[in-house]
Amino acid sequence: MSSRINIHTVAMWMLPVLLLAVYLLPLAGVFGWSVSRPEAGLENYARVLTDTDTLNILWRTARICLTVTVVSVMLAYLMSYHWVYGSPARKFFMELCIFIPFWISVLIRAFGWVVILRNKGIVNTFLLDLNLIAEPLTLVRTEFSVILGMVHFMVPFAVFPIAASMRQIDARVLLASRGMGATPGFTFWNVFLPLTIPGVLASAIIVFVFALGFFITPAILGGGKIVMVAEYIYIQMFQTANWGFGAALSIFVLAIVGALAGLLFKVIRPERLVN
Structure with missing residues (x-):
């Protein structure tokens, strides 16, 4: 003992x-x-907040992350609903859609989207064969391709908090609403959706935090034209050897992630979602 x-x-x-x-x-x-490279002081942090190129990259990163978050959470909500309340066959299909992506490398997924979206890829070839377009569309090396690849990666992660919140809903509450004459639409917007808001918020924060650190997908699908903050940090530290500025930018992003994590655990209290 x-x-x-x-x-x-x-x-x-x-x-x-x-x-x-x-x-x-x-x-x-x-x-x-x-705070020490190349000179002691806070100049690197001042540059993060004043440098035009850095602010543009931060704004692009925020814009892409917000878009990815909204789209991923919306898709995850639909998938979660069918996973929790669908027929056995539909539940099985949803499980395949949720779990199979975890078995595929993020690198393979990114190159897969390149094959699909490139000028001679599946999408452009299909549209050209149908005479819907006269010349190939520019789909890769754009924000669209980066967002598409990131959403594909993030949706499975977004499903779990939402599905957990849906499983906690007492079916008798929904039956009571219908029994009192409420329409399905009224029951969804005024009863079901508010009860799932904690899962939606938890899912949104998780997706946004993950998206802030994306490197491989934007680098491949963006092709160097759509640079996000993680890739910019890599460039500063390993290509231009600007270690001080890259470190300051890393701390800045870490502070944002820490604030969002604090919001997740203090306000949303995600432990309720797993009980």
């Missing part, structure tokens, strides 16, 4: 040490770079 207690005590003490070594020390190093 004492040996088990000792092992448990050691494990409890080792966890903070591991977290310190794996996360906090590297983070402290990055923060140190941000």
Whole structure:
């Protein structure tokens, strides 16, 4: 018995040490770079907030992330509804749509969209054969292609919080609404949807936070023309060797992610979604 207690005590003490070594020390190093390279001070943070190119990239990143979040959550809501309330065959189909993407590499998915959207790809070839267009559409190296690839990746992640909130709804509440003469549309907008709002908000924050850190998909589908903040940080640190500015931009993005994570755990309290 004492040996088990000792092992448990050691494990409890080792966890903070591991977290310190794996996360906090590297983070402290990055923060140190941000205020010391090339010179000591806060010039790198001032540049993040004043440099025109950086602000344009931050605005593009925010715009793309918001679009991806809205589209992903809407699609995830529809899929979650059919997954929770659909027939057995429909539930099985939804499970295939949700879980199979997890088995496919993000790199393969990105190149798959390139094959589909390029000038001689499946979409343009199909439209040309039907004489719907006179020349191939420019679908890759655009914000559209980046958003499409990111939505494809994020929808499965967006499904789980929404589906969890739907499973917590007491069916008797919906039956009571219908029994009192409410139409299906009224029941959905005034009863069902408000009860699923915590799952929707949790899903939206999760998708937005994930989208902020996207690198491979924008790099491949954007082709260097649609640069997002993660790729810009990589360029600053590994191509231009501007370690201080890249570190400051990393800390800036981390602060945004931390604020959103705090909102997720304080306001939405996602632990309710898994009980």
